[in-house]
Amino acid sequence: MTAPSTLSAPRGRQRTTAGVTGLTGTSRLLRLAARRDRVLIPxxxxxxxxxxxxxxxxxxxxxxxxxxxxxxxxxxxxxxxxxxxxxxxxxxxxxxxxxxxxxxxxxxxxxxxxxxxxxxxxxxxxxxxxxxxxxxxxxxxxxxxxxxxxxxxxxxxxxxxxxxxxxxxxxxxxxxxxxxxxxxxxxxxxxxxxxxxxxxxxxxxxxxxxxxxxxxxxxxxxxxxxxxxxxxxxxxxxxxxxxxxxxxxxxxxxxxxxxxxxxxxxxxxxxxxxxxxxxxxxxxxxxxxPSRPGPARGSLRTVGGLTRRLARGTLIGWTIGFVVLGAVVGSLGGSVQSFLDSPEIADMLRKLGGGAGSITDTFFATELRFAAIGAAALGIALTTRMRTEETTGRLEAVLATPATRLRWALSHLLGALAATTFVLAVAGLVAGAIDGQRTGDVGGSAGRMLGAALATLPAVWVCVAVAVLLVGLVPRLTGLAWAVLIGFLVLGEFGVLMGLPSWITAISPFDHLSQLPGGSLEAAPLLGLVAVGAAIAAVGLAGLTRRDIA
Incomplete structure (x- = not known):
C-alpha cells in the first residue's frame, strides 16, 4: 500500500510505509520551519x-x-x-x-x-x-x-x-x-x-x-x-x-x-x-x-473568572520569582555604598543605569527597571494568550455563550494589568522590607520602594497595549510583541553606550519614567504614557471586535 506523499516524498517518487523511519521528513520540516522563521531568526x-x-x-x-x-x-x-x-x-x-x-x-x-x-x-x-x-x-x-x-x-x-x-x-x-x-x-x-x-x-x-x-x-x-x-x-x-x-x-x-x-x-x-x-x-x-482532572461540576460563571483561572498558575510562578528578585535586590542594597568613594565613578554608574539621589537609590532604580521589563513580559504573555485561545478553537466555545468579544478581551487586558501591578508591588515591598532592616525604618523603606516600583507601571502597560493592538489588528504578527519589548530593553540598556540620539531612545516608554527612588515623581510623563497605552489598547480592542475570529 502506498503512503501519502505530502510534505515528504519528492515529485515522481513514492515512499512506502515500510520505508518510513522515525526521522523521515526531517529535512522538509526543517525547510518549512526555516521559512516560517525567516524574519525572526535573522x-x-x-x-x-x-x-x-x-x-x-x-x-x-x-x-x-x-x-x-x-x-x-x-x-x-x-x-x-x-x-x-x-x-x-x-x-x-x-x-x-x-x-x-x-x-x-x-x-x-x-x-x-x-x-x-x-x-x-x-x-x-x-x-x-x-x-x-x-x-x-x-x-x-x-x-x-x-x-x-x-x-x-x-x-x-x-x-x-x-x-x-x-x-x-x-x-x-x-x-x-x-x-x-x-x-x-x-x-x-x-x-x-x-x-x-x-x-x-x-x-x-x-x-x-x-x-x-x-x-x-x-x-x-x-x-x-x-x-x-x-x-x-x-x-x-x-x-x-x-x-x-x-x-x-x-x-x-x-x-x-x-x-x-x-x-x-x-x-x-x-x-x-x-x-x-x-x-x-x-x-x-x-x-x-498528565493533566490534573478538574472537578465534576465547575464553578466558573463569567469570562473574567475563566481568565483568572487560566492565569492562576502563571501568576503564582511569576510571583515567586519576583519575591526572590525583591529579596536579592533588598539584601544587596547595603553593599553598594561601601565601595564607592569617587563622585566620578558614581556619576558613571548613574549614566549606566539611571536614577537620582544616593548611589544606593541609583542601584534600586536600575533594579526596578529590570523588574518592570519582567513584569511587561508577564503582561505580554497573559495578553497574547488571547491569540492562543483563538487558534485552538476554545474561543468559539466561549463566544457561544452570552459572553461578547469585548468582554472576553477586556477580561484578559484587565487581568494582565492587575497581574503586572501585583508582581511589581510584591517586588517593591519585599526589597524595601529587607533593606529597611539595614536602615532601621522597615515601614518607610517598604513604602518608598513600593512607590518606586508602581511608578514603572505606565511603561509596562504600554507594552501590554502593544500586544493588544497586534492581537486585534494583525493577529498573525502577535509574536512581534516580544520583539517590541526586546527593542525597548535594548534602547534603554544600551542606547547611551551605543551613542544613539535621544529621540531614538525616547521611543522606549521606559525612558520616560521618573527616577525613583531618590528623585521626584514627574506626573506629566506618566500620565502621557497612560494615555498612549489607553489609545493603543482601544484601537486593538476595536479591531478585534470587527475582524473574523481565527
Missing part, C-alpha cells in the same frame, strides 16, 4: 551582534585612555550588586569592560531565542493541531522535534558567528571574541535542550513556557547568588549549578576558557537525548506529565 541574530559591536565601539570612544578604564572603573564593576546583575568582569582590559553588560545579557536573550524556536515548532504546532495534519503524510514521529532542534541549533550558532565577527571588526581581541562565542554557545545550546525536554513534559505551549522560562529564571538566580557571594563562601558553588554560570565561567577577554564548550555540548546532547526518549513515552497531543 533579525534577532543581527540585533544581538549589532548591540555587542556598537556598545563596544561606544566604550572605546568614551574611554580612549585604557588605564582609566582598567583602574577605578574596574573597581566599580566589581561591586557585588552589579556582579549579581551582569556577572563578574573577566579582566581589567578595555575589551572585557566594553562587553561587561553584553556577555551575560546577550546570552540570556540567545536562550530566549532558542526557547521561542523550539517551542513554536514542537508544542505550539502540536497544540494547534497542525502537527497531526503533517503526521498524516510521510513524516516520522521524531521528525518535528528533530527539525525544531536543528533549526534552533542553527539559529544559536549563526548568531554566535555573526557576533564574534562583528566584535573582531570593531577592534575587540580575536581570541576573546571567539571565547565570547563559546560563552553564548554554551548558554544557547543548553536552552535548546531544556526547551525540547519541556515540550515533552506538558501538553500545552503555556506549560512549556512555564518549565523553560522558569528554568531560565532559576538559572539566573543561582548564578546571581553564586557570583555575589564572597570568594571563600560555599555559596560560590551555585554558579556551577547554572548553565548561565557555565557560559560566564568562559570569561571572554580574560581567561578565555574555551574548554567549557565541552560542558555545554554534553548538556545539550544529554537534554536532546532525554527529549527524544520522552517523546517515545507519550501520545500525540499529550505530555509525559
Amino acid at each position: 533579525v534577532s541574530a543581527l540585533t544581538l551582534a549589532a548591540v555587542v559591536a556598537a556598545s563596544a565601539q561606544a566604550t572605546f570612544d568614551l574611554y580612549p585612555d585604557t588605564s582609566m578604564a582598567g583602574g577605578a572603573l574596574r573597581e566599580t564593576l566589581d561591586n557585588p550588586a552589579l556582579v549579581a546583575i551582569y556577572g563578574p568582569v573577566a579582566s581589567a582590559t578595555i575589551d572585557a569592560l566594553a562587553t561587561f553588560k553584553t556577555v551575560l545579557m546577550g546570552g540570556v536573550f540567545l536562550c530566549m531565542l532558542a526557547y521561542v524556536v523550539v517551542r513554536r515548532h514542537t508544542r505550539t504546532e502540536e497544540e494547534e493541531g497542525r502537527l497531526e495534519l503533517l503526521g498524516s503524510g510521510v513524516v516520522g514521529r521524531r521528525a518535528p522535534l528533530a527539525a525544531a532542534v536543528l533549526l534552533a541549533t542553527a539559529a544559536v550558532l549563526g548568531t554566535v558567528v555573526l557576533t564574534a565577527l562583528g566584535a573582531i571588526a570593531v577592534g575587540l581581541d580575536a581570541s576573546g571574541s571567539v571565547a565570547l562565542g563559546v560563552s553564548w554557545t554554551v548558554m544557547g545550546l543548553t536552552w535548546v535542550g531544556v526547551t525540547a525536554v519541556a515540550a515533552q513534559l506538558t501538553e500545552s505551549a503555556r506549560g512549556t513556557a512555564g518549565f523553560a522560562l522558569g528554568a531560565l529564571a532559576v538559572a539566573y538566580m543561582l548564578r546571581a547568588l553564586g557570583d555575589a557571594a564572597g570568594d571563600d563562601s560555599p555559596v560560590r558553588f551555585l554558579t556551577w549549578l547554572s548553565p548561565l554560570g557555565w557560559g560566564e565561567m568562559v570569561q571572554p577577554y580574560g581567561a578565555n576558557r574555551t574548554w567549557i564548550l565541552l560542558v555545554g555540548l554534553l548538556a545539550y546532547a544529554g537534554l536532546v537525548l532525554i527529549a527524544f526518549a520522552l517523546l517515545e513515552r507519550r501520545d500525540l497531543g499529550a505530555g509525559v506529565l
Whole structure:
C-alpha cells in the first residue's frame, strides 16, 4: 500500500510505509520551519551582534585612555550588586569592560531565542493541531522535534558567528571574541535542550513556557547568588549549578576558557537525548506529565473568572520569582555604598543605569527597571494568550455563550494589568522590607520602594497595549510583541553606550519614567504614557471586535 506523499516524498517518487523511519521528513520540516522563521531568526541574530559591536565601539570612544578604564572603573564593576546583575568582569582590559553588560545579557536573550524556536515548532504546532495534519503524510514521529532542534541549533550558532565577527571588526581581541562565542554557545545550546525536554513534559505551549522560562529564571538566580557571594563562601558553588554560570565561567577577554564548550555540548546532547526518549513515552497531543482532572461540576460563571483561572498558575510562578528578585535586590542594597568613594565613578554608574539621589537609590532604580521589563513580559504573555485561545478553537466555545468579544478581551487586558501591578508591588515591598532592616525604618523603606516600583507601571502597560493592538489588528504578527519589548530593553540598556540620539531612545516608554527612588515623581510623563497605552489598547480592542475570529 502506498503512503501519502505530502510534505515528504519528492515529485515522481513514492515512499512506502515500510520505508518510513522515525526521522523521515526531517529535512522538509526543517525547510518549512526555516521559512516560517525567516524574519525572526535573522533579525534577532543581527540585533544581538549589532548591540555587542556598537556598545563596544561606544566604550572605546568614551574611554580612549585604557588605564582609566582598567583602574577605578574596574573597581566599580566589581561591586557585588552589579556582579549579581551582569556577572563578574573577566579582566581589567578595555575589551572585557566594553562587553561587561553584553556577555551575560546577550546570552540570556540567545536562550530566549532558542526557547521561542523550539517551542513554536514542537508544542505550539502540536497544540494547534497542525502537527497531526503533517503526521498524516510521510513524516516520522521524531521528525518535528528533530527539525525544531536543528533549526534552533542553527539559529544559536549563526548568531554566535555573526557576533564574534562583528566584535573582531570593531577592534575587540580575536581570541576573546571567539571565547565570547563559546560563552553564548554554551548558554544557547543548553536552552535548546531544556526547551525540547519541556515540550515533552506538558501538553500545552503555556506549560512549556512555564518549565523553560522558569528554568531560565532559576538559572539566573543561582548564578546571581553564586557570583555575589564572597570568594571563600560555599555559596560560590551555585554558579556551577547554572548553565548561565557555565557560559560566564568562559570569561571572554580574560581567561578565555574555551574548554567549557565541552560542558555545554554534553548538556545539550544529554537534554536532546532525554527529549527524544520522552517523546517515545507519550501520545500525540499529550505530555509525559498528565493533566490534573478538574472537578465534576465547575464553578466558573463569567469570562473574567475563566481568565483568572487560566492565569492562576502563571501568576503564582511569576510571583515567586519576583519575591526572590525583591529579596536579592533588598539584601544587596547595603553593599553598594561601601565601595564607592569617587563622585566620578558614581556619576558613571548613574549614566549606566539611571536614577537620582544616593548611589544606593541609583542601584534600586536600575533594579526596578529590570523588574518592570519582567513584569511587561508577564503582561505580554497573559495578553497574547488571547491569540492562543483563538487558534485552538476554545474561543468559539466561549463566544457561544452570552459572553461578547469585548468582554472576553477586556477580561484578559484587565487581568494582565492587575497581574503586572501585583508582581511589581510584591517586588517593591519585599526589597524595601529587607533593606529597611539595614536602615532601621522597615515601614518607610517598604513604602518608598513600593512607590518606586508602581511608578514603572505606565511603561509596562504600554507594552501590554502593544500586544493588544497586534492581537486585534494583525493577529498573525502577535509574536512581534516580544520583539517590541526586546527593542525597548535594548534602547534603554544600551542606547547611551551605543551613542544613539535621544529621540531614538525616547521611543522606549521606559525612558520616560521618573527616577525613583531618590528623585521626584514627574506626573506629566506618566500620565502621557497612560494615555498612549489607553489609545493603543482601544484601537486593538476595536479591531478585534470587527475582524473574523481565527
